[in-house]
Amino acid sequence: METKRAVSPGGEKWLGQAIRCLDHGFVYLVDYMGNDEAIAQAARVSYGKGTKKTSEDQGLIRYLLRHRHTTPFEMVEFKFHCKLPIFVARQWIRHRTANVNEYSGRFSEMSKEFYLPEPKVISVQSQGNKQGRGNALSPEEAEVVRNILKSDFDIVYGDYEQLLEKNVARELARIGLSVANYTEWYWKIDLHNLFHFLSLRLDAHAQYEIRVFAEAMADIVKDTVPFAFKAFEDYRLNAMQLTAVEMKMVRQGAWPKTLKDAEMYLAVFIPGERERNECIEKFRRLGLVA
Numbered sequence: 507m508e509t510k511r512a513v514s515p516g517g518e519k520w521l522g523q524a525i526r527c528l529d530h531g532f533v534y535l536v537d538y539m540g541n542d543e544a545i546a547q548a549a550r551v552s553y554g555k556g557t558k559k560t561s562e563d564q565g566l567i568r569y570l571l572r573h574r575h576t577t578p579f580e581m582v583e584f585k586f587h588c589k590l591p592i593f594v595a596r597q598w599i600r601h602r603t604a605n606v607n608e609y610s611g612r613f614s615e616m617s618k619e620f621y622l623p624e625p626k627v628i629s630v631q632s633q634g635n636k637q638g639r640g641n642a643l644s645p646e647e648a649e650v651v652r653n654i655l656k657s658d659f660d661i662v663y664g665d666y667e668q669l670l671e672k673n674v675a676r677e678l679a680r681i682g683l684s685v686a687n688y689t690e691w692y693w694k695i696d697l698h699n700l701f702h703f704l705s706l707r708l709d710a711h712a713q714y715e716i717r718v719f720a721e722a723m724a725d726i727v728k729d730t731v732p733f734a735f736k737a738f739e740d741y742r743l744n745a746m747q748l749t750a751v752e753m754k755m756v757r758q759g760a761w762p763k764t765l766k767d768a769e770m771y772l773a774v775f776i777p778g779e780r781e782r783n784e785c786i787e788k789f790r791r792l793g794l795v796a
Contacts, residue, residue, distance in 0.1 A: 514541035516729030525722040530619045530688050531589045533722040540582035542733040548578040564733045571737040579698035582731060586693045591621040593685040594716050603699035608691040611680040620659040620686040622652060627714050659684060705742050746788055751775050761789055764796050
């Protein structure tokens with residue numbers, strides 16, 4: 507039986523076209539497998555061909571994602587080539603649902619490319635979020651930080667070169683390098699797990715540097731599987747989940763109407779301060795709290 511390869515015009519246009527990320531990084535689409543039609547086709551395999559109109563494919567895809575029928579989305583895959591700072595790669599690799607092959611500092615020399623943040627993204631430590639950033643430093647303070655980093659990069663790479671000149675094994679010579687040093691990898695993942703990655707890394711609370719890469723990948727995915735990506739935006743990315751307590755308050759019309767009232771009122775129902783703040787933010791998004 508002859509089967510034609512599923513082709514996406516949007517995916518074809520991105521093949522081999524790099525999207526620049528940060529100062530030295532990039533993302534580009536090496537290859538892809540499947541398109542919107544392939545998702546619908548996979549869903550229909552259990553009961554035959556069924557309907558085949560494009561509009562019906564779109565409705566089916568939206569139903570699948572809305573009701574968390576994930577397997578058909580696993581039939582679509584993306585293979586990316588990424589160049590990224592090592593500290594971003596260590597965050598990224600926490601998503602253990604991809605196939606990864608990374609540049610090796612044992613076999614090859616590491617490049618003299620380090621991530622130097624732009625002044626506008628250099629911030630103080632957040633007081634409310636232990637793993638996030640607060641307000642940006644002044645331009646003068648940010649430049650001091652950049653100069654310190656540049657000096658460190660020159661020193662550690664100079665030491666690395668000296669060790670290589672002494673014929674120290676590359677796998678040892680590299681250990682003093684900064685996590686700002688750039689690495690590269692091929693990263694292949696199915697659409698279901700890619701959506702999970704994007705739902706976390708496109709979030710405003712995600713670290714800026716990994717969010718830049720997520721935004722680049724999202725542009726590629728959006729063009730390759732537009733029906734699926736629109737459903738993802740509607741039901742995952744731009745949606746939110748209410749807890750049982752929050753739903754009860756909405757049903758009873760018992761939510762606090764001002765931010766001051768919310769802080770006192772919610773303490774009765776929700777013991778944790780962080781969860782209360784998240785609840786308040788949801789009510790603000792819904793326009794229920796001034």
